[in-house]
Amino acid sequence: MSTGLFPTDATQRRKLRVRLAAVAFAATALAGLAGSAGAEELTKLSVVLGYVPNVESFGAEYALKQGYFKDEGLDVTVIPAGQGVDQVQMVSAGTVDIGISNPEQILAGVAQGAKFKVFASEFQKTPMAMTCRKDSGIEKASDIAGKRVGVKTPAKPFFDLFMSKNSIDPASVTTTSIGPNDISVLISGQIDCEVTTFAFNEPRLIEAAGVPVNVFSFGDYGLNSQVDSYFVSDAFFADPAKKELLVKYLRAEQKAWMEFFKDPAGAAKFMVEGGFTDGLDLDQQTYQAEKQALYMKDAFTAEKGFMWVNLDTWKETAQNALASKVTDKLIDPTDLLSTEILEKVAPPKM
Structure with a gap:
C-alpha cells in the first residue's frame, strides 16, 4: 500500500519506471519532431560568389559558418566561383537566386536583354x-x-x-x-x-x-566600378516575400563583415584554415584583408551606409563599358539599382 506520492511495492515501482521511460521517450521524440519542423521552416536561398573563396568573399562564408543565415531563418547555399562560372547567366536562368559579379558583366547582360536588380555592393573603389x-x-x-x-x-x-x-x-x-x-x-x-x-x-x-x-x-583615374555587386533577377525582386529574404540575407552578411573590420587578420586566418580554397597563403590573405578594407569604405558609405550602391559610380561604369565595347549601347543604371533592401537593413555608416 502506498503511503505517499510514490508506490512502495516493487512491482508498482517497476511499472512506474516503464511509464516514466515511455513519457521520456515520447518527450524526446516530440522534441526531435519540433527540431525537424524548425529545420524545415528555414527558407532555401542560393548565392554564387564573384571569385574563388578568399577574404574577398568572407561575408558569405563567415555568415554561413557562424549560423548568421540560420538565425535569420535562411538555409543558404554558397556556390564558389571559378573558371566557367557565369554569375550573370546563372541568375538570368534562375539556377541561382543571388549573383555577385562586376558591374561590367551585369551591364553586358542587361545590354543583351536580361533584367536584373542590383541591391548592394561590396567595393566602393575598384581594386x-x-x-x-x-x-x-x-x-x-x-x-x-x-x-x-x-x-x-x-x-x-x-x-x-x-x-x-x-x-x-x-x-x-x-x-x-x-x-x-x-x-x-x-x-x-x-x-x-x-x-x-x-x-x-x-x-x-x-x-x-x-x-x-x-x-x-x-x-x-575615371574608371571606377563597384566590384562585387549583389544582384537578382527582376522577377525575383518583384516578389515581396523574396524581397524580404534579401533583407534577411544582407543583414546576416553585414553582421559577418563587421567582424571582418574588427579583425582583418583574423578574417584571413578563418579563410585559410577553413579549407574553402586550396593553396591560400596566410601572409597574402592577411595583406589582402588589410588593404581590401580601404576599398570597401569611403565618404559615401560614411554618409549612406556600408555596401550602399552608388548611382554616380554606375553611370561612370556604364559610360566606360560602352567606350570599351563591353556593351554596344549605353545602359542607364537608374532603374537597375535599388536601395530598398539597404534601407530596410539600415547598415552602419562607416
Whole structure:
C-alpha cells in the first residue's frame, strides 16, 4: 500500500519506471519532431560568389559558418566561383537566386536583354589597378609616357580607354602583350608597369620577390566600378516575400563583415584554415584583408551606409563599358539599382 506520492511495492515501482521511460521517450521524440519542423521552416536561398573563396568573399562564408543565415531563418547555399562560372547567366536562368559579379558583366547582360536588380555592393573603389615598379619613377598616370607597359590581352580595350581618359598619347607608351598571370616580366625589369592587376594580389607577390611597387587604382583615374555587386533577377525582386529574404540575407552578411573590420587578420586566418580554397597563403590573405578594407569604405558609405550602391559610380561604369565595347549601347543604371533592401537593413555608416 502506498503511503505517499510514490508506490512502495516493487512491482508498482517497476511499472512506474516503464511509464516514466515511455513519457521520456515520447518527450524526446516530440522534441526531435519540433527540431525537424524548425529545420524545415528555414527558407532555401542560393548565392554564387564573384571569385574563388578568399577574404574577398568572407561575408558569405563567415555568415554561413557562424549560423548568421540560420538565425535569420535562411538555409543558404554558397556556390564558389571559378573558371566557367557565369554569375550573370546563372541568375538570368534562375539556377541561382543571388549573383555577385562586376558591374561590367551585369551591364553586358542587361545590354543583351536580361533584367536584373542590383541591391548592394561590396567595393566602393575598384581594386582593378595598374602596378608599377617604384624604381620606374612612375608616381601618377601621366608618368607612363616613355615607359614600358605589359598589358594582359583581355585588358587592352580597358588600357586604351585609360590612356584616352587621362590624355596619354598611346604612341608615347611601349606596350607588350603578357599572360593573364605573368608577373615575372615586371619582377625581372622587362616592363615598368602591368595592366590589369588586383590591387592586393599581384602587388603583394611582386614585393615578396623583392621588387617594391606603386599601385594605381583605376577608380582614381575615371574608371571606377563597384566590384562585387549583389544582384537578382527582376522577377525575383518583384516578389515581396523574396524581397524580404534579401533583407534577411544582407543583414546576416553585414553582421559577418563587421567582424571582418574588427579583425582583418583574423578574417584571413578563418579563410585559410577553413579549407574553402586550396593553396591560400596566410601572409597574402592577411595583406589582402588589410588593404581590401580601404576599398570597401569611403565618404559615401560614411554618409549612406556600408555596401550602399552608388548611382554616380554606375553611370561612370556604364559610360566606360560602352567606350570599351563591353556593351554596344549605353545602359542607364537608374532603374537597375535599388536601395530598398539597404534601407530596410539600415547598415552602419562607416
